[in-house]
Amino acid sequence: MKGNAGLLAAALLLAACGSYPRDIEGTRDRVEAGRVIRVGLFPGSLAGPDRAMAAVYLSRLSRATGAAPRIVMGAGESLLARLEAGELDLVIGEIAADSPWIDGVAVIEPLSEHRVNDRIIGLSPMARNGENRWVMLLEREVRNMRSGG
Amino acid sequence: MSERKGHPQAIREDLRRAQRLEYWNIGWSLSVIIAMGFAMGGSQAMKTAWVEDTLGLVPPIAFLVAVRYEARAANRRYHYGFDRVNGLGFLIAAVALAAVGLLLFKDSLTALIAAEHVTIGSVRIWDQDVWLGWFMLAAQAYATIPPLIIGHKELPLATRLHDKLLHTDALMNKANWQTGIAGFLGVAGLGLGFWWADSLAAAIIALSIISDGWNALRIATAELVDGIPYALGANRLSDDAKAVAAALQKKFPKCRVLMRETGRYIRAEVVGATPPRGFDVKRLEIEGLQDPWRLDSVAFRP
Numbered sequence: 001m002k003g004n005a006g007l008l009a010a011a012l013l014l015a016a017c018g019s020y021p022r023d024i025e026g027t028r029d030r031v032e033a034g035r036v037i038r039v040g041l042f043p044g045s046l047a048g049p050d051r052a053m054a055a056v057y058l059s060r061l062s063r064a065t066g067a068a069p070r071i072v073m074g075a076g077e078s079l080l081a082r083l084e085a086g087e088l089d090l091v092i093g094e095i096a097a098d099s100p101w102i103d104g105v106a107v108i109e110p111l112s113e114h115r116v117n118d119r120i121i122g123l124s125p126m127a128r129n130g131e132n133r134w135v136m137l138l139e140r141e142v143r144n145m146r147s148g149g
Numbered sequence: 150m151s152e153r154k155g156h157p158q159a160i161r162e163d164l165r166r167a168q169r170l171e172y173w174n175i176g177w178s179l180s181v182i183i184a185m186g187f188a189m190g191g192s193q194a195m196k197t198a199w200v201e202d203t204l205g206l207v208p209p210i211a212f213l214v215a216v217r218y219e220a221r222a223a224n225r226r227y228h229y230g231f232d233r234v235n236g237l238g239f240l241i242a243a244v245a246l247a248a249v250g251l252l253l254f255k256d257s258l259t260a261l262i263a264a265e266h267v268t269i270g271s272v273r274i275w276d277q278d279v280w281l282g283w284f285m286l287a288a289q290a291y292a293t294i295p296p297l298i299i300g301h302k303e304l305p306l307a308t309r310l311h312d313k314l315l316h317t318d319a320l321m322n323k324a325n326w327q328t329g330i331a332g333f334l335g336v337a338g339l340g341l342g343f344w345w346a347d348s349l350a351a352a353i354i355a356l357s358i359i360s361d362g363w364n365a366l367r368i369a370t371a372e373l374v375d376g377i378p379y380a381l382g383a384n385r386l387s388d389d390a391k392a393v394a395a396a397l398q399k400k401f402p403k404c405r406v407l408m409r410e411t412g413r414y415i416r417a418e419v420v421g422a423t424p425p426r427g428f429d430v431k432r433l434e435i436e437g438l439q440d441p442w443r444l445d446s447v448a449f450r451p
Contacts, residue, residue, distance in 0.1 A: 021280055022342035024266050106268035130266025130344055132280070139271050140278045 024130035027089050028065070028137060035067045040079035042093030050123050053111045053145075054092045057125065060141045061090075080105055083128055090138070091126045105129060108138045111145065155220050157442035160310055160413075167306045167315055168216060170299060171209040174318070177295035178206055188281075188288035195285055197256045197351065198332045200249075202292065205325050207245040208318035211238035215314060219412060232445070233373075235314055235412035240369040242317040247362030249324060254355035260348040267339055267347065285336045293329035296322035308381060311389075311413040311443060313372075316381050317365045324358040378410035390415055392437035393444055400433075414445040424449045 023029070031037050039058065058069045072079070076093055080101050083091045095107060097120045106129050110122025125138050156164055182202050189195035215238035223230040259265075269285070271278045300322030307315035331350040338346025368379045378390035390408055397406045397419055404421040430447045438444065 021269070021282055021340035024339075024342050024344045026342070106270070108270075127268075128266070129268045130339075132269050132282070132340065135268055136271045136278060136280060143273050143278070 019133065021132040021136070023133045025086055025128065027128065027131040027134040031065050031067045031089055031134070037061060037065065037067045037069045038087070038089045039069045039071050040083060040088045040091040040093075041071055041073050042076050042079065042091075043073045050094075050112065053123065057092070057111055057141060057145060060145060061138075064137060064141060080126065083126060086128055089127070089134070092123070093126070094121050095124050095126065096121050101126075106131070106135050108135065109142050111142060156216075159440070159442045163306055163309050164216060167303070167310060167312070168213060170302055170306065171212050171318070174209045174295075174299045174322075175206060177299065178202060178209070181292045181295060182206075184288045184291055188284040195289070195332060195336070197253050198289070198292065198328050200252060201328055202325060204245050204249050205296070205321050208238075208242035208314065208321050211241045212312075212314050212318060214238065215412075232412040232414055235312065236369065236372045236410075239314040239317060239365070240373060242314055242321065243362060243365035243369045246317060246321050246324065247359060247366050249321075250355050250358030250360075250362045253328065253351055254359060257348040257351035257355060261345060261352065264344065265348070266344050269336070269339065280340070282336050282340050286333055289329050289333040289336065293326040293333070296325035296329070300326065311381060311387075311440065313365070313368065313379075313381060313413075320361045320365065320382075324354075324361065327354045327357070372410050375409040377408055378415050387415075389438055389440060389443050392435050392439075393417055395437070396433065396435040397447065411445070413443065415443050416446050416448070417444070418448045418450060420450045422449055423451045 037058075041054065062068060072088065074082075076095075079088065079091045079093070082088045083105055091105075092111075095101065099107075101107070106127045107122075108125040108127065110124040113120055113122040115121070125142065127135050127138055155161075182199065185195065185199045185202060189199050215235045218231040218234035221231050269280065269282045271280050273279075300319045303315055303319040303322065306312070307319055328351070331354045332347075334350050335347025338350075364382070364384065367384065371377070371379060378387045379385065380387040390410075393415055394406050394408060394417070397417055398404075401419050401422045404419045407418040407420060409416050428447075430444060431441075433444070433447070435441070435444070
């Protein structure tokens with residue numbers, strides 16, 4: 001039973017920490033300290049309303065972090081590979097629910113989605129895996145945007 | 150071997166207690182499996198712990214089935230009764246324990262080598278974004294409690310009943326609560342930004358589970374190939390068997406005494422002697438034999 005008391009104490013201690021969970025590679029701290037969000041955009045998927053939605057989303061992130069987006073355009077595969085390697089903080093683009101990249105990067109819930117035949121394609125922000133504090137912020141802003149908050 | 154129906158009077162009450170405990174064990178294990186299933190998300194350690202909890206159902210089910218069979222009388226097809234069903238259940242439980250250890254070790258090693266960074270997202274509840282890791286921590290903390298209590302209660306019963314299957318279940322419960330703590334520390338460490346915490350803790354505990362499983366597997370195999378009666382949880386002759394061997398050797402000094410174990414019972418054979426007139430194993434005085442019910446039969450081979 002001593003073990004469980006220890007677990008409870010550890011949980012309470014962690015709850016007391018404001019910055020919990022933390023990012024494994026410190027993305028959010030770096031974004032806030034450097035005042036820059038390195039963003040990759042898929043050019044082909046950003047036309048019409050999707051482009052406007054991505055712009056609104058980025059401005060929300062800017063407000064939340066105090067950082068300005070520095071945008072890079074490129075092909076999906078190369079941007080996601082750069083995201084995985086930590087060269088980008090965020091990628092926004094269309095991704096299918098069954099894409100092989102689903103496990104390779106953290107795909108946030110979509111800003112919008114549409115169906116192409118049997119596939120659901122979402123316009124989603126994507127982050128590097130393990131950046132849990134950063135991912136929570138990205139999720140919060142998507143939810144706020146979708147709920148009009 | 151025994152052709153009797155039912156269990157010896159001396160162990161009936163303990164067996165009833167052990168059966169009740171195993172029903173509780175199954176019930177609590179199911180509640181843990183459900184809680185972990187809802188909370189596991191993308192965490193590899195949580196998934197492995199969930200598989201382990203599910204495999205943890207094998208020993209209690211094997212025990213309940215074995216106890217029922219063991220009580221059956223010998224019949225036309227099974228002339229020697231069903232004492233060895235316990236040994237069969239023990240082998241199944243030992244395989245499950247070893248498999249859990251190997252599975253956990255493989256997963257944690259793969260995650261360590263690949264330097265896997267696990268993402269745990271959040272969920273919105275009443276306008277608050279709550280990190281899913283908190284649910285995982287709660288599920289893991291809950292998952293440590295039932296096996297800790299049940300395993301602790303099983304150990305003295307397993308000792309009194311000389312039940313290796315029940316003992317293996319206690320080891321399985323130990324593995325479960327240790328994994329629960331490893332999983333808790335893993336998720337908590339992940340929250341602190343230590344990607345390796347999860348896999349490293351799991352790998353260390355997996356090695357201890359593999360060791361327990363390997364030991365159980367060796368003893369279970371020895372029983373099935375008519376090895377000597379082993380002490381509970383140890384790779385040596387049991388004290389009861391030592392006492393039986395010494396008493397028979399004293400009574401038949403020029404003969405060889407052979408022994409084997411069937412389930413919880415000891416069977417002895419005296420080679421080079423005929424049974425003395427009126428020999429009754431139940432009236433044989435054996436110094437140091439803690440539980441006389443364990444000596445089921447003494448056979449003679451002239």
